[in-house]
Amino acid sequence: MCGIVGLHLRNPDLYPRLGELLSGMLGEMQDRGADSAGIAVYGNPTWAPAGHACVSLLELDVDPAAAATALGAVVGAPVAAQYVDNTLVVSADVATDDLLAAARTTYPTALVAGFGNDLTVLKGVGAPRDLAASWDLASASGWQGVGHTRMATESAVTPAGAHPYAVGPEQCLVHNGSFSNHATIRRELRAQGVEFDSENDTEVGARFVAHQLAQGRDVETALKEVCATFDGFYTLVVSNRDSFAVVRDAIACKPAVIAGTADWVAMASEYRALAHLPGVENARIWEPEPEVVYAWTR
Known part of the structure; x- marks a missing residue:
């Protein structure tokens, strides 16, 4: 199943609250995946x-x-x-x-x-709320964060199998779903010299996107290539230092909701992960359309 969250802050006054808000979002997704979790935080000066x-x-x-x-x-x-x-x-x-x-x-x-x-990635095995507490995530500041709670289906429950997959400079990918043709794409990438750390299908998606970006493509083009190349069911969040983007597969059976205000843009697998965000009662809220790339830049 798995749960994914992303928060992009537009208002610098909220930067000191990034970790607090992200921690709440991650905790709300614990029952979608309680075996491991991870976060990527951009801009916390204590860590980076x-x-x-x-x-x-x-x-x-x-x-x-x-x-x-x-x-x-x-x-x-x-x-x-x-x-x-x-x-x-x-x-x-x-x-x-x-x-x-x-x-x-x-x-x-x-x-x-x-x-x-400016990027720190933390991953571990255990309940997401416990991991967030061990990282003291609530005290972290910054302008952007993504997170993932995992219910393992494709590979072992280890830190290497946890998301986010951050395999390119300042790039992260989190994934809810399953890529059915990941083994074929892994072989093709390995033939092009791409190395892997795990057998997780999500890492194949992350390596594919990083490979596309390294060849000069932008995030939107890279994610459209994901839609054209990968089979399966998925919702993805891809981030770099200044932006994050969301895309779903053609059937869009994996849940996702996006909300935005003048102060922030956020996404999660379920609305309850967004319900505590400041001003959410005035946010524009929608479900992303299949194979449409939504992207926001700092």
Whole structure:
């Protein structure tokens, strides 16, 4: 089943409340998927200082001070490192590619959960409300966030199988549904040199979108290619540092609702995840049409 949420803040006065609002949205989706969860937060300076490259690492057991020293020696600049529950978040005022390469070289067995300027990705196994509390999500600030609660159907319940899938710079994808032809598309992408971290069908969608964007296509075109290429039932949210977009398959059997005001745009699998947002009583609320790409830019 799974539950997905996304919140794009238009009013900077609400930035300090991003985590509070996103935490409430995620918690409301717990009964759609209680085995694991994840979030992507854009703009929380506690985790990712403004304008700094940030890499989120899972499946790693290392002292954060030692990690900061080791990575700083590679990139030639000071590195900050901290654990947020089980995720080691490292940041530095360097190019994202340089910090990412240093992390992969220094800790080759770690799982890269996300990377990019101002972006932090946290994923874990367990009930979404418990995970949100362990991350202290309610205290996070920022301008945009997406989240996912998972009911596993396609792969193991592990951090690697949890969403979001953040496989391109500052890009994230969350998914409710199932891609029936993911194995074929995975083979085609691997033949083009794309590497995978899991057997999850959602990762195939994320790698496909990232591959499209890396070739210069915009998000709308990439998501239209998803609709043309993937079989199955799905609602997707794709985000980058400055925007997020929503698309559903041709049958649109997976639930989704979008709401918007002058202060924010939000989406969720069910309206109850939006009911606590400020001013929702005056929002425009609608169900996205099949295969129509809805996108908003900061």
